[in-house]
Amino acid sequence: MCGATMLKFEDRDNTETWYRPVHCYKFYCPTCGGKHGELHKKRISDVLNRIILKGYFIRQFVFTVPESKRQPFQSRKGLNALIRIVKRIIDKEFGKEKLMVMYIHLFGDRDKSKYHPHINVHMFEKEGKQSWKLSEEKLKKIRERYNRALTSYMKEKEILEVVNVNYSYRVGIGKMLHSITYMTRPTDAGVLDVIDEKMKQFLLCELKGFQYIRGYEMCKGKKNKEFLVREFGSWDVVEKKGVTSPLTGKPLFCVDIVSSERFEMYTEEKQVETRNGLLRLVDGENI
Numbered sequence: 340m341c342g343a344t345m346l347k348f349e350d351r352d353n354t355e356t357w358y359r360p361v362h363c364y365k366f367y368c369p370t371c372g373g374k375h376g377e378l379h380k381k382r383i384s385d386v387l388n389r390i391i392l393k394g395y396f397i398r399q400f401v402f403t404v405p406e407s408k409r410q411p412f413q414s415r416k417g418l419n420a421l422i423r424i425v426k427r428i429i430d431k432e433f434g435k436e437k438l439m440v441m442y443i444h445l446f447g448d449r450d451k452s453k454y455h456p457h458i459n460v461h462m463f464e465k466e467g468k469q470s471w472k473l474s475e476e477k478l479k480k481i482r483e484r485y486n487r488a489l490t491s492y493m494k495e496k497e498i499l500e501v502v503n504v505n506y507s508y509r510v511g512i513g514k515m516l517h518s519i520t521y522m523t524r525p526t527d528a529g530v531l532d533v534i535d536e537k538m539k540q541f542l543l544c545e546l547k548g549f550q551y552i553r554g555y556e557m558c559k560g561k562k563n564k565e566f567l568v569r570e571f572g573s574w575d576v577v578e579k580k581g582v583t584s585p586l587t588g589k590p591l592f593c594v595d596i597v598s599s600e601r602f603e604m605y606t607e608e609k610q611v612e613t614r615n616g617l618l619r620l621v622d623g624e625n626i
Contacts, residue, residue, distance in 0.1 A: 341370045343599045348582055348591035348617070355584050357591055357617040358602060366525040367543075374524055380616075382523035382552055389554050390438055390463055396471060397509040397518060398462040400429070402485060403455075405502060411493050412456050413538075415545050418443060422553065424488045425458045432481055438463035441553045442522040445542070452533040459522050471508040478506055523552065585614035 342360040349356050362370065362377045371377040402425045404412060411417050422441060429439065442459040486502040509518045531539060582591045602618075610621040 341365075341368050345597040345599060345602050345618075346593050347595040347597050349594050350584060350587075350589040350591055355587065355589065355591070355619070357582075357584065357619045358597065359582070359617050360599070367528040367531060372525055372528045376525070378525045379520075379523060382525070383520060385552065386440055386519055386523060386554070390440065392463075392512055392515050394466055395438070395463045395515075396466050396511075397515050398460075398464060398471075398473075399507045399509060399518065400460040400462075400481075401505040402458040402460070403503050403505075404457065404489070405499060406453070406455075408489070408493060408499065409454055409456060413454060413541060415549060418456060418546075418549070420492055421456065421458060424485070424492065425460065428481060428484045428488065429460060429462070431484065432477070433462065439554070440522075443549075443551045443553075445526060446530055451527060451530045454534075454538065461519070461522065466510070471510060473506055478504070481506075525551075582617075585617060 341363040344361045345358045346361060347356065347358055362368075364371050364378045364381060366372045366378060368376070368378075373379070402421075404421070412421050422443065425441065440461045440463075442461070443456070444459060445454065445456050447453065447455040447457075482502060482504045485504055486499055489502060490498050509515045526542070530542070534542070582593075583589060584591055612619050612621050
């Protein structure tokens with residue numbers, strides 16, 4: 340049923356009519372899931388609307404959990420606890436006033452049959468303000484904090500031996516966009532073919548509505564439009580907040596719900612224009 344219904348939008352003066360398909364945004368949906376599917380595009384849009392890229396670089400961290408210690412985090416409560424642990428560590432080491440996005444991934448790229456929860460962090464800092472690299476002493480301190488926090492949460496008697504935190508950085512708009520695109524990708528639907536029923540229940544039911552991307556201390560990324568259009572020739576990947584006309588910028592309001600069959604019936608011999616996820620009949624004829 341994904342995409343089988345259209346929302347009809349008009350401006351206040353009834354001079355423009357646009358349509359937008361209603362999507363389910365499920366990672367296992369053929370339309371919404373996968374790389375550059377509707378869910379992926381929405382996530383990219385959400386991030387780019389809340390951060391600034393021009394004049395910034397990205398500090399990228401990956402907080403992993405040892406394979407033998409992942410069971411406590413195979414629950415909604417456990418994942419939220421893991422997120423809070425990582426945020427507290429970043430706050431202590433870099434302060435609370437920062438641009439930051441956290442991405443929660445549950446499976447690795449190599450073996451999709453294994454549950455592999457890890458937290459990816461993007462910190463956006465102004466270029467020239469600080470060094471891209473971090474000292475070994477700083478990274479060691481972050482790993483030790485993370486190790487102690489995991490040990491405490493799991494109520495282990497001894498400090499965990501193997502806990503890894505990876506660090507890298509991204510400089511330049513192209514590399515930053517590539518990293519954001521990679522981090523915002525949804526879970527591969529192929530995992531459903533290789534995981535057991537218990538994991539399916541967890542993934543599809545317990546995590547229904549789970550927020551896989553969390554933003555902190557964000558700001559509106561309106562400044563992204565000018566240079567993204569200049570550098571890449573398109574703004575289509577980023578939707579504006581609210582629904583506005585891609586042509587005039589006028590606010591649009593939902594006035595009707597139209598089935599896709601009805602929409603297609605009236606557009607068989609008419610050209611349909613697509614802009615920023617919105618559709619319209621080029622001749623302006625209403626349905």
